[in-house]
Structures are given as structure tokens and as C-alpha cells.
Amino acid sequence: MKHLKLLILIAWLTVAYTTKAQIVVEAGNAESLLNAIERANLQNADTLSERLFILIPDGVYDLGERVLTSISGHNIALVGQSMEGTIIVNAPKVENEGISTTATLLNRGHHTYVQDLTLKNALDYYHSGAAGRAVCWQDKGDSTIFKHVRMLSYQDTYYSNNEHGHSYFEDSEIHGTVDFICGAGDVFFYHCLLVMEKRRQNGGGRDIIAAPRTSKTDWGYVFSHCTIRSNNTDFVYARGWREQPHCTWLYTTIEQPEHLQSSRFEPRGMRTIQSRFQEYGTMDAHGRNITPKSNVATFTLNGEKNTTETIITKKEAERYALKNVYSQWRPDKKTRTLQKQSARMMKRYLKL
Structure with a gap:
């Protein structure tokens, strides 16, 4: 009987280890990090791979001038020790500037989980000429989750580059100037801090937070209970990139509401006038409702016009609850589980 119990215990320990596989990176060693990502890509090449x-x-x-470090494996979790202390940074050459050429990390995997770290693209933005597109995270994958993640750049900081993609941000922080949250797919931002950096080094200019290009998904970008912080820079919520861009702002806190331009959204589309841009329940830093009763916007492109009301009702806003946007996936529940697993693993590691 004792022998049987011992066999059961050994079997349980084996299962527990294989379902919580981990790779530990050497502190501050960029080469160790790159090797860990390469190993994880090989180990989790199959979409049915267990979480690593x-x-x-x-x-x-410091990745130096290296760009597009690829996460191609599936069910990989990148877990830092702390959002402020774990920093992955690259500094592309200015001549390499571009939305598809500069990313610090390029995700191609499914169910990637990122927690407690900072991604920084240190391209020399203010000396890059007419554009300074420097991406921290380009996402060609699907079902990506970010928890306590900070992204530092200026233009095109976060790029969701999968027309059918789904992603979720929680308690995270994104900095930028121009279209610094841009791309396709459905992305839900919950309780995130969005920080406007200076458009020009000496001040002035105007920032644009989001530039969606929604084409194959239903919801586009949804910002729920997020906070906007302006570095004394005027801004608008979003502008259309192409296709039929969707962007909804719910219960947003604006710390400096005087910097939000009266149009609230950019009326000039880049390649489209088809826009579903919406807002409900906007507040100032003191929790006072500062949502106008009406904001009729006219979006224009090459002489064409699309006039629409951007302020929606409470009932319409309720449609954009996370449980409706992601009725099957439920990333909020997955986040709670993964966060607990990550915390236990990191705690054990730090005690070694």
C-alpha cells in the first residue's frame, strides 16, 4: 500500500512539474533573454503546447539595434519581476524607422501572456525626421494578454497587426504621441494608463491616441475605465486609419481635460471616413462627469463626409462590457489564474 502511495506521489509531482515548465533568465543579461525566447519558441512550436x-x-x-525579436511559440508567458524594474529595450537606427521594421518584440504566437515588465523602443524620435515610428510590441498572434505591462515610445508604440486578432490589457501603461495604439482586430483595454508625451521636443503639437483599422472583427478598440494623462499636450481620442475603424471610450478619467480638443476625435481620416467612434461616462480627475450631452462629428476624406453622433447612451455602452466583447475567451479570468501562477514561480525563484 505504501509502495502504491509513493508511485501516486511521484506521478503527481511529475505532472505538476510538466504543467508549470519554466525558463529562468540571468538577471540583466540580454543574451540570456534571447536564448530563453529561442528555446521557448522551439519547445512550444505546437499550438497545443502546455504553458511555458x-x-x-x-x-x-539591452537588445541594442536589434529589432523584431520574434515570439513564435504558443502558450508562452513572459513574466518579469516588476513593471518598473524589468526593462527590455532596443534602439533601432533612425534609417530603419518604420511601423513594420522597428518592433522591440514581434509576437506570432497564440495565447501569449506578458506580465510585470517594461518594453521600451529607444529610437531617436525627435531627430528621426517627419516620422518616428518605433513599435514596442507588434502583434501578429492571437489571444494575447498583458498584465502590469508598460510600453515606452512615441509613435506607433503598440501595433495590433492581425485582422482577426484578439488581445486584452489590464492595469497596464502605454506612452506615446502619434497613433501610439494602432492596428486591427479587437483589443480591450481595462484600467490602463495612457500617457501623452510631447509631440515636439520643445513642446507644442498635438497627440492622437489611437488609430484603429478594424476590418474583420466586431468591436475594434474598447477602452474601459482607463486614465488619460497629458504632458501639457493637446490630444484627440482617435482617428481612422482605414477599413471601418471602431473605437469606444467608456468611463474614461482625463486628468487634464482642457487638453482634449473640442472635436474629441480627429475628423480627417487617413484612408477612410467610415468611423464608429463612441464615448460614454467621461470624468475629470475629481470624478465629475464631463461628457457632453452631444458631440456630432463630421469625418471627411477627399470631399466625402460622414456625420455621426459620438456620445452613446448607457444602454449602448453596456453592450461593450468585456463579457460581451469576449463571451467565449474571458481573458480577465485567465489573467487571475496566470498572475497567481507567475507570482508563485517568481517567489520561489527569488528565494533560491
């Missing part, structure tokens, strides 16, 4: 955690201690992981 890459634990990244606090430190600066």
Missing part, C-alpha cells in the same frame, strides 16, 4: 513561463528578474535587457 519565462521568468525575467529585474534588470535592463
Whole structure:
């Protein structure tokens, strides 16, 4: 009987280990981080691979001029020790500037999970000429989750580059100037801080937070209970990129509402006038409702016009609850589970 119990215990320990596989990166060693990602890509090449955690201690992981470091494996979790202390940074050459050429990390995997770290693209934005497109995370994958993740750049900081993609941000922070949240697919931002950097180094200029190009999905970008912080820079919520862009702002707190332009959205589309841009329940830093009763916007392109009301009702806003946007996936529940697993793993590692 004792022998049987021992066999059962060994079997259980084996299962527990294989379902919580992990790779630990050497603190501050960029080469160790790159090797860990490469190993994870090989180990989790199959979409049905079990979750694999890459634990990244606090430190600066300087990738130099390297761009498009690829996460191609599936069910990979990049877990830092802390959002402020674990920093992955690259600095592309200015001549390499471009939305598809500069990303610090390029995700191609499904069910990627990122937690407690900072991604920084240090391209020399203010000396890059007419454009300074420097992406921290380009996402060609699907079902990506970010928890306590900070992204630091200026233009095109986060790029969702999958027409059918789905992603979820929670308690995260994104900095930028021009279209710094841009791309396709459905992306839900919950309780995130959006920080406007200076459009020009000496001040002035105007920022644009989002530039969706919704084409194959139903919801586009949904910002729920997020906070907008302006570095004394005027801004608008969003502008249309192409296709039929969707962008909805719910219960937003604006710390400096005087910097939100009266149009609230950019009326000039880049390649489209088909826009579903919406807003409900906007507040100032003191929690006072500052949503206008009406904001009729006219979006224009090459002489064509699309006039629409951007302020929606409470009932219409309720349609954009996370449980409706992601009725099957429920990333909020997955986040709670993965966060607990990550915390236990990191705690054990730090005790070694």
C-alpha cells in the first residue's frame, strides 16, 4: 500500500512539474533573454503546447539595434519581476524607422501572456525626421494578454497587426504621441494608463491616441475605465486609419481635460471616413462627469463626409462590457489564474 502511495506521489509531482515548465533568465543579461525566447519558441512550436513561463528578474535587457525579436511559440508567458524594474529595450537606427521594421518584440504566437515588465523602443524620435515610428510590441498572434505591462515610445508604440486578432490589457501603461495604439482586430483595454508625451521636443503639437483599422472583427478598440494623462499636450481620442475603424471610450478619467480638443476625435481620416467612434461616462480627475450631452462629428476624406453622433447612451455602452466583447475567451479570468501562477514561480525563484 505504501509502495502504491509513493508511485501516486511521484506521478503527481511529475505532472505538476510538466504543467508549470519554466525558463529562468540571468538577471540583466540580454543574451540570456534571447536564448530563453529561442528555446521557448522551439519547445512550444505546437499550438497545443502546455504553458511555458519565462521568468525575467529585474534588470535592463539591452537588445541594442536589434529589432523584431520574434515570439513564435504558443502558450508562452513572459513574466518579469516588476513593471518598473524589468526593462527590455532596443534602439533601432533612425534609417530603419518604420511601423513594420522597428518592433522591440514581434509576437506570432497564440495565447501569449506578458506580465510585470517594461518594453521600451529607444529610437531617436525627435531627430528621426517627419516620422518616428518605433513599435514596442507588434502583434501578429492571437489571444494575447498583458498584465502590469508598460510600453515606452512615441509613435506607433503598440501595433495590433492581425485582422482577426484578439488581445486584452489590464492595469497596464502605454506612452506615446502619434497613433501610439494602432492596428486591427479587437483589443480591450481595462484600467490602463495612457500617457501623452510631447509631440515636439520643445513642446507644442498635438497627440492622437489611437488609430484603429478594424476590418474583420466586431468591436475594434474598447477602452474601459482607463486614465488619460497629458504632458501639457493637446490630444484627440482617435482617428481612422482605414477599413471601418471602431473605437469606444467608456468611463474614461482625463486628468487634464482642457487638453482634449473640442472635436474629441480627429475628423480627417487617413484612408477612410467610415468611423464608429463612441464615448460614454467621461470624468475629470475629481470624478465629475464631463461628457457632453452631444458631440456630432463630421469625418471627411477627399470631399466625402460622414456625420455621426459620438456620445452613446448607457444602454449602448453596456453592450461593450468585456463579457460581451469576449463571451467565449474571458481573458480577465485567465489573467487571475496566470498572475497567481507567475507570482508563485517568481517567489520561489527569488528565494533560491
